Structures are given as C-alpha cells and as structure tokens.
Amino acid sequence: MYLECRGISKTYGGTVRALQDVELTVTRGHVHAIIGENGAGKSTLAKILGGLVQRDGGSISFKDQDYRPLSPRDADALGIGMVHQHFTLFPSLTVAENVILGREPTAGGRLDMARAVREVSDLASEYGMPVDPRRRVRELSVGERQRVEILKALYRDVELLILDEPTAVLTPQEVEGLFRGVQKLIAERYTVILIGHKLEEVLAVADEITVLRRGRVVGTHRKQDATKEQLVKMMVGTDLAIDRQRAYGMPGDDVLEIVRLSVTGDRGRPLLEDISLSVRDREIVGVAGVEGNGQVELERVLCGLVVPTSGRVTLGGVDVTRVGPRRRRDLGLSYVPADRMQWGCAPAASVLDNAISHTYRHHGGLGMLGRAALRRGVERMFGRFDVRAPNLLAPISALSGGNIQKLILGRELDIGEGEPPQAILVFNPTRGIDIRGVEYIHDLLVSYRDSGCAILLVSTDLDEIIALSDRIAVLFAGRVVAVLPGRGQSTKEQLGSFMLQGNAENVGAS
Numbered sequence: 001m002y003l004e005c006r007g008i009s010k011t012y013g014g015t016v017r018a019l020q021d022v023e024l025t026v027t028r029g030h031v032h033a034i035i036g037e038n039g040a041g042k043s044t045l046a047k048i049l050g051g052l053v054q055r056d057g058g059s060i061s062f063k064d065q066d067y068r069p070l071s072p073r074d075a076d077a078l079g080i081g082m083v084h085q086h087f088t089l090f091p092s093l094t095v096a097e098n099v100i101l102g103r104e105p106t107a108g109g110r111l112d113m114a115r116a117v118r119e120v121s122d123l124a125s126e127y128g129m130p131v132d133p134r135r136r137v138r139e140l141s142v143g144e145r146q147r148v149e150i151l152k153a154l155y156r157d158v159e160l161l162i163l164d165e166p167t168a169v170l171t172p173q174e175v176e177g178l179f180r181g182v183q184k185l186i187a188e189r190y191t192v193i194l195i196g197h198k199l200e201e202v203l204a205v206a207d208e209i210t211v212l213r214r215g216r217v218v219g220t221h222r223k224q225d226a227t228k229e230q231l232v233k234m235m236v237g238t239d240l241a242i243d244r245q246r247a248y249g250m251p252g253d254d255v256l257e258i259v260r261l262s263v264t265g266d267r268g269r270p271l272l273e274d275i276s277l278s279v280r281d282r283e284i285v286g287v288a289g290v291e292g293n294g295q296v297e298l299e300r301v302l303c304g305l306v307v308p309t310s311g312r313v314t315l316g317g318v319d320v321t322r323v324g325p326r327r328r329r330d331l332g333l334s335y336v337p338a339d340r341m342q343w344g345c346a347p348a349a350s351v352l353d354n355a356i357s358h359t360y361r362h363h364g365g366l367g368m369l370g371r372a373a374l375r376r377g378v379e380r381m382f383g384r385f386d387v388r389a390p391n392l393l394a395p396i397s398a399l400s401g402g403n404i405q406k407l408i409l410g411r412e413l414d415i416g417e418g419e420p421p422q423a424i425l426v427f428n429p430t431r432g433i434d435i436r437g438v439e440y441i442h443d444l445l446v447s448y449r450d451s452g453c454a455i456l457l458v459s460t461d462l463d464e465i466i467a468l469s470d471r472i473a474v475l476f477a478g479r480v481v482a483v484l485p486g487r488g489q490s491t492k493e494q495l496g497s498f499m500l501q502g503n504a505e506n507v508g509a510s
Contacts, residue, residue, distance in 0.1 A: 163194050
C-alpha cells in the first residue's frame with residue numbers, strides 16, 4: 001500500500017483532541033480528498049503528513065516503510081510536498097527566488113538566475129498557473145501568491161503533493177487550470193491529497209473522499225458512490241439546506257461613493273483607472289474579476305491604507321479620500337480583508353487580543369472586571385460565529401484558517417449592543433469556510449444589508465457573487481468594464497467573458 005495511517009491521534013494543550021484514531025489509506029496515482037468542517041482536523045492531519053506536527057499516537061506507512069517525519073525537510077527528502085493554507089513566501093524576494101529557494105540552479109558555481117526564471121516560467125505554463133517570475137511576491141495578489149506556493153512544491157520533484165485548501169482564493173477559470181494541472185500530475189503517476197470543503201470541486205477531481213468530523217473519520221467513499229447531499233450530512237451530522245435562493249435588497253440612498261478613482265504604481269503604470277461606483281443602503285454590490293486586475297489596490301484605497309492618485313471616496317456624504325482607517329471606522333465602516341494573516345490579524349498575538357483589537361482604545365483603562373466583560377463578549381461572539389479555539393490565550397496562529405476567518409468576521413460584524421456599521425467592505429468572506437459556515441455568513445450579510453447597511457463584496461467565488469449581489473461590477477485591467485444586474489439575472493459565463501477579455505462599454509447602471 002502507498003500511504004496508510006492507522007490510529008492517528010493528536011491533542012493540543014492536553015484537552016483539545018484534534019484527531020482521534022484516524023484511519024486513512026491513499027492509493028498511488030489517485031487524488032484522495034479529505035473534507036470536513038472547520039476544526040474537523042483536516043489541516044492537522046495534513047501537517048502531520050507534511051512533517052510540521054508530530055502525532056501523539058498511531059502509525060504511518062509510506063511505500064511500505066515506517067514514516068515519522070520530524071520536519072518538512074524529512075518529508076521533502078522522501079518526495080512528499082505540502083502547499084499550506086497560510087503562505088510561507090518571502091515578500092521581498094521575486095517569484096523565481098521563492099520557488100527555487102533551496103534548489104537553486106547554478107552555472108560555474110554561481111546562481112543561474114536566467115535559468116531559474118526560465119524554469120519557473122515553463123513550470124507555470126505547464127500547469128496552468130501564470131505568474132511573472134520576475135515580480136516580487138509583495139506585489140502579488142492573494143490568488144497569485146497561491147500559485148507561487150503550488151509552483152514551489154512542484155519544483156521540488158515531489159511524488160505525493162498535499163494541497164491544503166488550494167482553491168480558496170482562485171477564480172473558476174483558475175480552479176479549472178489548477179485541476180488540469182492536477183490531472184496531468186495523476187497521469188504521470190503522481191499522487192495528490194486534496195484538503196478542502198468545496199464539494200463540487202472535490203466531486204469533480206477526487207477518486208476517493210474521506211470525511212472528518214470533530215477529529216474522527218466518519219466515512220470514506222469512492223467518487224462515483226458519493227453525492228453532494230450525502231457528503232454534507234456526513235460533514236455536519238445532519239441535513240443542511242444549501243444553495244438557497246435569498247431575497248434581494250431594496251436599495252435606498254448612496255452610502256459609499258467612488259468617483260473617478262485612479263491609482264498609479266511606482267513605475268507610472270495605472271493600477272486603477274477612472275473607477276466610478278456607488279453602493280446604496282440596503283444593497284450588496286459584488287465586484288468580480290480575475291486576481292491581479294486591481295482588487296488589491298481597490299481594497300487598500302477603500303480601507304484607508306493608500307491615498308489615490310486622483311478621484312475621491314465618500315462615506316455617508318463625508319469625503320474620506322485622505323483619512324486613515326481609524327477615522328473611517330469611527331464613521332461606521334467595517335472591513336474584512338482579503339489576506340487574513342497579513343492584514344486581518346496579528347499572528348503572534350493571542351486569540352483574545354485579536355478578537356478585541358478594535359476596542360482597545362475604548363477600553364484601555366478597564367480593570368479586571370472590564371477585561372472579564374470583554375472576555376464574556378468574545379465568548380458570546382465565538383458562540384454566535386462558531387469560532388473554535390483551544391483557549392482565548394492561545395496564539396491565533398494555532399487556529400485553522402477557517403476559524404481565523406470566522407474570528408475576523410465576528411470582530412468586524414458582531415454588533416452586540418451597538419449600532420450596525422454604515423458600510424461593510426468584505427473581501428473573500430468565506431475563504432476557507434465550511435459549508436455550514438458559508439450558509440451562515442451569507443445569511444448574515446443579507447441580514448446586515450436588510451438592516452440598512454451598504455455592502456461592497458469583492459470575491460473570487462462567482463457563485464457567491466451571483467447568490468448575494470444586487471448589482472455586479474467587473475474589474476479588468478484596473479477598470480470597471482461592466483456593471484451587470486444581480487438578482488440572479490447574470491450568469492457565470494457572462495461574468496467570465498468580461499473578467500477574461502474586458503469590454504469598452506459599461507453594461508447597466510453604476
């Protein structure tokens with residue numbers, strides 16, 4: 001047998017049982033998917049296989065040999081590579097430098113960078129993950145960084161590739177390209193373990209599917225024997241209504257206005273060009289586009305991190321073009337960033353400190369009773385948003401990606417006894433979130449919209465955009481090339497056409 005796990009167990013902090021007697025058999029040359037809700041143990045199992053975490057009990061056999069990696073280097077030496085949920089790239093280095101790190105090509109005893117760029121470019125083309133090898137990682141979008149992580153693993157001649165939530169920030173077109181690359185790997189007798197929860201993708205690409213629930217295996221099925229409804233029930237333990245049609249909004253007055261907004265890069269290249277768009281109260285405006293077409297720049301301008309080259313942004317009639325994030329928050333702007341680790345949290349800080357980070361200046365003088373009240377508020381929010389953490393004092397980096405995302409959403413949207421935000425900027429809100437969580441977050445955004453909020457939703461998930469948006473704007477090459485009707489009146493094919501090719505004429509009202 002190629003890879004066998006028997007009785008794998010892992011406990012954190014002496015009390016949180018992440019894995020309990022997990023059994024897993026992976027066949028060579030197959031795609032084996034491991035699915036489950038956030039906190040089910042998927043990433044913990046992947047980290048054990050990748051040498052990042054040591055198991056407490058059980059055994060693993062790889063190619064009929066006992067397998068106990070003490071580090072990722074041990075796994076790599078045996079041909080096992082892992083692509084992580086949270087990026088492990090060096091922002092100041094180029095794409096090529098990140099990919100070849102530790103495996104640098106040389107000529108005459110010196111680094112052959114021209115060869116490195118060529119090899120990385122060829123690899124990206126071969127597996128359908130285009131990215132410029134010469135660009136620095138800090139300049140890349142989240143989706144582009146995901147591609148670099150995958151290319152980094154493929155460059156190392158792995159024979160077993162573990163992909164932990166690889167499609168979380170990819171567009172449908174990018175997902176198709178990735179899975180074409182996966183099928184090419186399988187045809188060449190590679191083996192892939194796919195960690196995820198997007199059932200359409202799993203059913204499209206996997207040969208076998210193992211379901212985890214609260215650290216235990218609840219079943220393994222061949223793809224042809226599994227249905228979406230069956231897998232959902234196995235994941236959550238009960239029937240769950242999914243893909244529901246929700247009521248659309250009744251828009252009122254303009255709340256968030258973007259007027260002829262432009263941003264120019266360091267080299268004079270336009271990153272955003274003459275964008276105009278408004279979001280009204282009781283309205284969700286979705287923004288669709290292939291990563292790298294201006295989403296990052298739009299996010300940084302709207303949250304107050306970047307001052308545009310020209311144009312203006314108003315919030316509730318107040319010009320906020322040149323004011324910072326704190327003032328925008330005071331004016332009623334909530335913000336859920338696309339990159340949860342870089343902009344959404346402080347990875348070294350505790351779960352509690354991250355959960356109350358936006359209230360520190362209001363409660364800095366509180367004593368022990370005040371801190372206790374804050375803790376109770378965080379615990380209530382965790383219950384509402386189903387955030388699962390070992391304890392409030394653990395570093396937030398100990399949480400799964402989905403639980404970190406739910407914490408950030410809860411921090412930004414949990415209104416408690418206060419007033420709801422005036423406007424919400426939300427970028428890829430369900431990235432890394434399980435099916436039950438997706439349904440909950442979608443319902444939550446709709447409820448905030450119906451309470452009077454103006455919501456700008458930027459997402460690489462076209463199903464999400466179509467399901468929630470009252471209007472849909474499409475970004476291409478830094479411009480809004482179309483504004484299409486929402487309410488289920490636009491198709492993925494229509495959006496995809498604008499996303500990939502652009503158009504000189506706007507469609508619909510802005």
